[in-house]
Amino acid sequence: MTLRMRVGQLIAFFFRSLLWSLNLLLALYTCLSYWLLYSLQTEHWLAGMLMISIPVVWFLNLVTVGLWLTTRPWRSWLSGIVLLIGIILFGSRTFVWHQPNELTTPGTRLKLFSYNVQAFGEQEYWERRQSSPRVRRILNYVLRYDAPIKCFQEFYNSTGVSDYDMVGRFEKAGYHYSAFLRPEAAHVASGDIGIAIFSIYPILDSGRELFDTHNGIVWANVKIGNDTIRIINVHLHSMGIRVGKVLKQKKIKGVQHETRGVLSALRTGFINRNEEVRKVEEYIQNSHYPVIVTGDHNDTPYSVVYERLRRLLPNSFEEAGRGFGFSYNRLPGFIRIDHQFHDPKLPVLNFETINYVKYSDHYPIVGTYLVK
Structure with missing residues (x-):
């Protein structure tokens, strides 16, 4: 054996050993993330960081399996087992494929529409004055969508511009009952209502709780025939993910600055949402x-918020959704942060993420329930 061959073998051995060591660390990290999410032993923001990284470490484990299969196939068992455990524990949160359930028992089909409308583009002042075609499309879409109860986050209203007088337009469309996070903003020339519920069914009682400038809870007890249900519409603290800003930076210092901003926002978001979800639990x-709880939760299925709500109520996507259900229309794009949870007494017949409607930075979500 020549010296060159020996050196080549040593280099190959070094990299295989390094890869195996990294594989062991990856497997330990993945199992720790599983344990934190499954047990909720701690709700510290660092634990939250580990939990939401589960899809990323799944991908890394899959890559590792592929690498070992081409060199040392017997070593692929470690990441393979780790992936299998993750699929068993959390697979239904990630990907499902259910067919719509047919109505076989007496009752009323209730379709609940929920959409973060990003203030209908009101941040562009000239559009508010000129009512651009893009703005008119989203305004008309939310009005015409066929659902008796509609819930919105980042809802905007203006009595000074006819197209933006959405409260009045919903009233004319037959939604005579409503509940708002900021009711006073419904009757001014420029009103940031925030969270809104519109219903063609009578609202017997309602309430609200403001967390900060944009976030909070609105609930409404809705009478449907001889039955009454409670709709809880939430908008929790933002995730703070602004990947686009990081990618737009051309200098290392700019990337570092924006990355620190994202990490800081994530930390603040974890802390605030963990406090806010306790308020949601109280209303439940x-x-x-x-x-039925709906809205923009700003947290993925691998989070404290999702796990706590899931322990109280089944998730509608998991029981009646299809595909991955990604609901965020911006980078990174492969996250589901808009959710619906329902009481078992209100079985879900169908759940859809309308990912071809791209007027906002979120996609609408729609659940159909049986009110017995």
């Missing part, structure tokens, strides 16, 4: 009626 537990 204090309700005398079956509950």
Whole structure:
């Protein structure tokens, strides 16, 4: 054996050993993330960082399996087992494929539409004055979509511009009942209502709780025939993910600055949402009626917020959705942060993420429930 061959073998051995060591660390990290999410032993923001990284470490484990299969196939078992455990524990949160359930028992089909409308583009002042075609399209879409109850986040209203007088337009469209996070903003020339519920069914009672400038809870007890259910519409603290800003930076210092900003926003978001979800739990537990929770939760299925709500109510996507259900229309794009949870007394017949409607930075979500 020549010296060159020996050197080549040593280099190959070094890189295989390095890869195996990294593989062991990756497997330990993945299992720790599983344990944190499954047990919720701690809700510290660092634990939250580990939990939301689960899809990323799944991808890394899959790559590792592929690498070992081409060199040392027997070593692929480690990441393979780790992936299998993740699919068993959390697979239904990631990908499902259900067919719509047919109505086989007596009851009323209730379609619940939820959409973060990004203030209908009102941040562009000239559009508010000129009512551009893009703005008119989203305004008309949310008005015409066929659903008796509609929930919105980042809802905007203006009595000074006819197209933006959405409260009045919903009233004319037959939605005579409503509940707002900021009711006073419904009757001014430029009103940031925030969270809104519109219903063609009578609202017997409602309430609201403001967390900060944009976030909060609005609930409404809705009478449907002889039954009453509670709709809880939430908008929790933003995730703070602005990947586009990081990618637009041309200098290392700019990338470092924006990355620090994203990490800081993530930390703040984890802390705030963990406090806010406890308020949501109170409104669920204090309700005398079956509950549906909908809205922009700003957290993925691998988070404290999702896990806590999932322990109280089944998730509608997991029970009746199709595909991955990604609901965020911006980079990174492969996350599901808009959710619906329902009382078992209100079985879900169908759930859809309308990912071809791209007027906002979120996609609309629609759940169809059976009110027995």
